[in-house]
Amino acid sequence: MSPGAPKRVGEALIEMGELTEEQLSVALDEQRQTGKKLGEILVAQGVITAESLTRAVAYIRGVPGVRLRHGLFDPSILDLVGKSEGVRLGCLPLFAVRGELTIAMSRPDDLPTIDRLTEITGMKIRPVFALEANIAEFISKQSDSRTDIDEFLTTITEADLDVIEREAIDEERAADLEQNVDGSPIVNLVNLAVLTAVRTGASDIHIEPSEKGTRIRSRVDGVLRDLMRPPLGMHAAIVSRIKVIGKMDIAQKRLPQEGRVRTVAEGREIDLRVSSMPTLLGEKMVIRILDKKSLNVRMSKLGFREESLTRFTKALKLPNGLVLVTGPTGSGKTTTLYSALDLLRSPERNIVTVEDPVEYQLDLINQIQVHDQVGLSFARALRSILRQDPDIIMIGEIRDEDTASVAVQAALTGHTVLATLHTNDAAGTISRMRDMGVPSYLLSSALNFIVAQRLARKNCPDCLTQYFPTDEMLEEAGIPEMSGVPFRRGEGCGRCHDSGHEGRLGIYETLEVRSNIRRLIYADSDASVIRSVQRSNGNRLLREEAVLHAIEGNTSLDEALRVTRSEDFETEEGSPAAAAA
Numbered sequence: 001m002s003p004g005a006p007k008r009v010g011e012a013l014i015e016m017g018e019l020t021e022e023q024l025s026v027a028l029d030e031q032r033q034t035g036k037k038l039g040e041i042l043v044a045q046g047v048i049t050a051e052s053l054t055r056a057v058a059y060i061r062g063v064p065g066v067r068l069r070h071g072l073f074d075p076s077i078l079d080l081v082g083k084s085e086g087v088r089l090g091c092l093p094l095f096a097v098r099g100e101l102t103i104a105m106s107r108p109d110d111l112p113t114i115d116r117l118t119e120i121t122g123m124k125i126r127p128v129f130a131l132e133a134n135i136a137e138f139i140s141k142q143s144d145s146r147t148d149i150d151e152f153l154t155t156i157t158e159a160d161l162d163v164i165e166r167e168a169i170d171e172e173r174a175a176d177l178e179q180n181v182d183g184s185p186i187v188n189l190v191n192l193a194v195l196t197a198v199r200t201g202a203s204d205i206h207i208e209p210s211e212k213g214t215r216i217r218s219r220v221d222g223v224l225r226d227l228m229r230p231p232l233g234m235h236a237a238i239v240s241r242i243k244v245i246g247k248m249d250i251a252q253k254r255l256p257q258e259g260r261v262r263t264v265a266e267g268r269e270i271d272l273r274v275s276s277m278p279t280l281l282g283e284k285m286v287i288r289i290l291d292k293k294s295l296n297v298r299m300s301k302l303g304f305r306e307e308s309l310t311r312f313t314k315a316l317k318l319p320n321g322l323v324l325v326t327g328p329t330g331s332g333k334t335t336t337l338y339s340a341l342d343l344l345r346s347p348e349r350n351i352v353t354v355e356d357p358v359e360y361q362l363d364l365i366n367q368i369q370v371h372d373q374v375g376l377s378f379a380r381a382l383r384s385i386l387r388q389d390p391d392i393i394m395i396g397e398i399r400d401e402d403t404a405s406v407a408v409q410a411a412l413t414g415h416t417v418l419a420t421l422h423t424n425d426a427a428g429t430i431s432r433m434r435d436m437g438v439p440s441y442l443l444s445s446a447l448n449f450i451v452a453q454r455l456a457r458k459n460c461p462d463c464l465t466q467y468f469p470t471d472e473m474l475e476e477a478g479i480p481e482m483s484g485v486p487f488r489r490g491e492g493c494g495r496c497h498d499s500g501h502e503g504r505l506g507i508y509e510t511l512e513v514r515s516n517i518r519r520l521i522y523a524d525s526d527a528s529v530i531r532s533v534q535r536s537n538g539n540r541l542l543r544e545e546a547v548l549h550a551i552e553g554n555t556s557l558d559e560a561l562r563v564t565r566s567e568d569f570e571t572e573e574g575s576p577a578a579a580a581a
Contacts, residue, residue, distance in 0.1 A: 009039055012056040013048060023047050039131075046466030050131060050491060058129040063108045065129040068092065068138045068498075077101075078139070080121045086139045089113050090132050093121075100124045106132035137494075186237045189230060190245075193218075194272070196227060197289055198265045201503075203330075204289065207242070209235050209282035221457045221504050222330060225497060239276070239283050246274035254278055260357075273357065290359050299339045302332075303506035305545075307538070311512045315449035316340055316418075322411040322446045324398075326423040327453045332506055333420040334359055336451060337394055340418055341365060344392055352388060354381040355396035370396070378403040386410060395419035404436040411446040425542055426450040426511035427527040427534060434524070444521035450511040452542055454563040456555045457501035460490035469557045476561055477547045489556035505554055507563065509542040 010028070013019035019042070027041045034041070039053040051067050058065025077093045078086070080101065086092055090106035091113070101123040107113060108127035117125045193216055197205050202218035205227070213232040217224045230238065243250045246259025259274040273288035304312065315323055323340070325333045338360060345351055345364040356370035356378070366388075368381050378395060379402035385393055386406075397420050398404050411417045423429045429450050433443055466486040474480050490500030511517070511534050520530050535541065540548070546560035 009053070009056050009060065012059050013042070013052065016052070016056060016059070018048050018052045018056065043465070046486065049465060049467050050134070054129065054131055054134075057131075061109050061129055063127055063129050066094075066104055068104060068130055068134045080123075081117065082120075083139055085120065087136060089116065090135055091117065092130070092135045092139055094128070096123065100126050102126045102128060104128055104130035104135055106130065106135055137498075186234065186241050189228075189234070190238060190241050193227060194263070194270075194287070194289075195265055197287075198270060198291060201291075202289060205285075205287040207235075207238060207285040207287075209279060209284065211281065214238060220497075221499075221501055222455060223457070223499065223501075225499075235282055239285055242274055242285050242287070243276070246272065248274065248276065253283055271359075299343050302336060302339055302508075304508050308508055308510045311510055312340075312449060312451065313343065315512065316344060316416070318416065318448055320411060320414045320416055321448035322408060322417045322419070323449045323451075324419055324421050324429055324447070325451045325453065326421045326426065326429050328422060330455070331453050332455050332504075333453065334396075336453065336506075337418055337420065338362065341392075341394060344416075349391040350389055351392040351394070352385045352390045353394035353396070354378055354385065355394075379406050382406040382410065386413075386415075390415060392416045392418070397421070398433075398436070401437040404433060404438050408433075408438050408442050408446045411448075412442065423452070425527075425531070426452040426509050426539075427531040429511075430521055430530060431527050440522055440524050444518045447513050447518075447521065449513060452509040452511075454507045454542060454546070455504045456507055456546060456549065456559050456563045457499075458503045458505050458555055459488055459553065460493060460496035460500055460502040462495045462502075463491040463493035463500065464488050464553075465491045473557060473561065477550070477557060478543070479547060479551075482551075487550060487557050488553040489558070500556070501559070505549065507542060507546045507549060507560075509545060510539050512537065512539065 010019065010024045014021065014024065023042075023045075027038055027045065027047065030036070030041050030045075031038050039048075039057070042048045043050055043053055054065040054067050077096055080093050080096075081089070081091065081103075092104045094102045094104055096102070101117075101121055103117060103125055105113065105127045106129070108129045114125050114127060193205055193207075196202075197218045200218065200220055202220045203222075204219040206215075206217045206219070206224065208215045208217070214230045214235040216227045216230065218227045219225075240250050242248075243257070243259065245261045245263075247261065248257045248259040255278070257276045259276075261272045261274065263270050263272060268291075271290035273290065275286045275288070277284045277286075299309065299313065315321070325336050327333050341351060341353070341362060345362065347364065349364075350366070351364065352366045352368065354368045354370060358367045358369050361367060368376075368385070370376055370378060370381060378397070378399060382393070382395065382403065383406060393407075393410055393415055395403065395407055395417065398407060407417050407419055421429055421432060423432045429452070430443065430447070433447075434440060465488070467489055468484065469477075469487055471480065471483055474482055490496055490502070492498040492500045496502045511530075513521070514537060516533055516537070517530060520533060531541065543561075543564040546555075546564045547557070549555050550557040550560040
């Protein structure tokens with residue numbers, strides 16, 4: 001500890017600017033009444049975060065401080081100390097580098113404990129500080145998850161994951177596969193991975209080869225997290241099993257492949273889209289999970305603000321014109337389009353879609369799957385659809401000039417056309433359509449509405465805590481006047497897997513193409529000019545919508561800025577977000 005460093009937590013927090021004298025006085029009064037630790041009281045009151053408390057205690061003790069989270073430590077080295085000894089000593093091994101073991105300890109200045117750890121591990125110990133409760137939580141989590149995988153997988157049978165469509169292969173080959181795979185832990189492992197992913201609401205499963213074995217991860221709320229680590233030597237068998245149920249060639253390992261399988265998991269039908277990719281260490285598999293139960297097709301439940309939803313539904317009900325939904329991959333564009341189709345479908349309308357792939361099947365809608373291998377592209381399918389007397393056409397994605405041209409022509413000839421496009425914001429969509437060769441005079445007549453969207457992770461309701469964003473962050477958000485105002489975020493708990501987030505919410509920027517916007521499109525005006533008029537028409541930009549959600553406590557300000565960081569946002573006084581604050 002450096003000379004002159006504060007001896008107490010309260011003093012350290014004040015010196016670090018995390019606490020005021022008044023807040024400390026209130027917490028000390030409660031401590032005298034309850035006998036609880038001062039740090040616990042301050043965190044519970046929302047005055048400081050667990051990270052701030054960790055930094056303060058580490059500062060006092062003169063060692064680095066960490067807040068444990070997934071990805072910070074290597075679970076495979078937990079056995080170096082053991083669960084019972086880790087709990088008794090209040091420590092958790094993090095990682096080892098060249099004979100030096102970094103260990104999180106609640107008492108990093110306890111020399112007898114360090115000597116004991118040196119004796120147990122035979123390595124040089126580098127202590128860092130972590131809160132005792134944080135250490136105990138992660139020791140319990142990692143120990144509970146380290147069940148012998150073969151023993152656990154025998155409890156999951158193939159009947160738990162019924163494959164509706166199997167690959168049609170010759171009898172001899174099927175017999176060999178069944179003998180080698182069926183009834184073994186491989187079948188159960190694949191079933192368990194899919195079942196676990198479905199139960200946790202994952203969108204994808206990644207099966208990746210590594211020098212140490214196989215790593216299986218799932219994407220939940222847009223973020224990858226470890227699912228399981230099968231032992232060394234199982235990767236080839238896992239890949240073969242997935243290829244069989246995905247209708248893929250198990251003998252082809254040097255070229256990418258795609259497959260599809262319909263299964264029943266948790267009593268409901270699930271579509272799995274399988275993709276393989278050869279890598280240096282073996283084939284990587286990605287399974288996309290399309291769960292119809294998770295598809296929220298009700299427009300009112302997507303997260304649109306009332307005024308934006310009213311404008312959007314009004315545009316959808318126009319007898320003709322082009323409606324575009326934009327955003328990066330994984331931003332929820334398909335869900336928005338399916339919700340629009342759910343609103344529009346009826347026995348009185350002929351609705352046709354062309355998609356790649358068809359993710360969900362909807363009643364009263366004719367859905368076409370693109371097949372580039374046989375020449376059925378978006379543009380060719382669109383031309384055929386126009387001869388099928390359609391009322392409403394949905395295009396999965398406008399990818400090229402040909403598709404863009406046909407879509408605009410269809411919108412101008414009396415059809416309602418819905419489509420997606422990859423752009424950063426609503427105003428930028430107009431520039432992208434021009435770049436694809438659509439003349440401004442046609443686009444100004446055809447275009448009715450644009451939705452730009454993102455998905456942000458919601459705060460976990462079970463571990464909400466208050467925090468104060470930095471002035472730099474507030475400046476970036478365009479709300480510097482909110483300095484000193486508490487925001488909310490998830491601290492991390494068992495319910496949210498220590499992420500602080502559970503579920504996602506849609507952030508929507510809308511651009512209603514009124515007469516003033518049409519004139520700007522016709523005149524080839526720059527996106528910044530269109531964006532300015534868009535705001536004057538009462539439409540918030542993506543960054544402003546995201547910041548408003550953070551102010552309301554639906555997500556953290558960090559997350560709001562993260563998902564809209566690519567936007568061309570300029571801080572302006574009187575912005576909608578600032579006004580709402």
